[in-house]
Amino acid sequence: MTHLQLRNPISKRDIANELGNVVEGDKILGAKSLHHLTTLSEYFTEPVGPGHDSIQLVVQVPGGECQPFAGSRSYPILTPSTLSATAGYKRSFSQILESAPQPTKRRKLEKLPGSTTIYKTEPAVDQPSARLPSIGAGFTDLTTYFNLIAADKTPYIEMLDAREKYQYLFLRPSRFGKSVFLQTLASYYDKRLEANFDQIFGGLYIGKHRTEAASKYLVLCFDFSRIEVLYDFDKMERSFHSYVHGVLSRFLTVNSKFLVEFDKDHELFETNAGKSLENVVVRNLLWPSRTPAKLDVI
């Protein structure tokens, strides 16, 4: 389970009021399912209870296993104006990018007239109006939500895969869709999703122009915006090592059927990302009868 805790100084009533919603009474209405493309603010339309100095959201991947955020991370105190965007953003990366997407029900895609890239997912009975992706929407969202307008950038995968190997850096200002494209690549290459390839990519360009690299690799993704930059370097260092440890631990878990037995307790180190990464991406994968790197004893 992913627990996203919003702490005081703002009360739940203040949040709800700030978000323009009506607060009535002191009842707690209980758990509610969250939807990928719904901003957090939309969940504050109901009464919230008094006397609590935090709100806890439990986010579960639709159709997938519950997984925690990588490592430990304390969230800054959020203000109402940053609430929905921050929460949606972090869910997206934690659940989709780092852990690699889980197979979910994909919708039929319809290319829109006059365009080779823009498509709309199949409509739903209770969702007659077309929708647009919200901030933080991931690649999975773009093909699993009803009546959603999005762009198919997968022709670029074919161009990238003209090279069997590559090391590319793509620079763009914020909010140009860099993360979604990375998630698209991750899903495309992910060996775990091979059985679901047609379901995921069948309606997109690359589904009909599949390259040799499709579903061929293990996928390991990091989001460095998750690294806390702090004046206290020791704390920042712990945060970094812990983050990498969490990502690697989850990578080993979800890819366990492809890997040789791995002793997480002795080959992943919460205080040494380099050694852990070396054990995972070099020693473990190359040498089934490996010699894991050890922590130096001082």
Added chain:
Amino acid sequence: MGCSELQLFVGVDEYDAPANEALLTFPSDEIYRRLAGMVKTHFFAVIKDSIAQNVVVKYWLTGVLPAFRDGISPLAATTVLSRQPRFHGLCGFTDAEVQTIAQTYMSSSPKLQSYDIDAVMHGLRQWHNGHRFCEKSDVPIDSLYNPQYVFLHLEGLSDSKSIEPGEEIEAPHINKVLDAIDESTFPEIFLLAASSKLEANIHYHIPPAAVRNTSSMPSLAHSLLYFFGVLTFAESAESDSSAESDSDSETFLGVPNKTMQQIVRFRHCISILTGLMDIL
């Protein structure tokens, strides 16, 4: 299991987010220096080794500035793909894409069905189009829209809310880079870029220390603003004339759209007010 079956795709999103935060937030180099050393040793050097051993075969990094790449030796082998014209549209929307999105969204929204598509497109172009990230190209390049702001703009119309992207204008990531730029350069940037006459001299390799020390070289400030999307390559006046002028013609920087004009104008006003306060 043979090792040939176990190769990796490694993705690193926002590879320079912590580095930029350290450079643009903290006054001393110490935090950046230690952070860069840590990430180099414990991450990028290990990935480089795994590439050399043919374990990682595809490696994709995203970011905003080239500075961190230039300061981290294991990243020197990466190719900056975003400057290549044929990959220009990989992130961002073209005018044709936005037109299709707007038409479909408006026809489906009861509130927007009576709106004139040409008027809506005019607003979208004014506020969010105009980004060109490639300096020169043998093939025509469409200017790009910021996708997220296209969506917010259309939703704003549907909800009868303001379409002015105030959130972007006040966004910390933009304001941090503006804070790092010598404010005395803003009047010139504002005046020249507004008329697309700011000569382009983009530094594609930026030493990390230069990110917050742009006063000695205005072109460094222009480069930072380019990478953050505040400035962009201006549309060539000769683009529709003969091809012979393309290769050697000068390129200029301009402000891509009204959103970025607002940002520059706001900062220009702040610098004027600061000057007045100093006089008083």
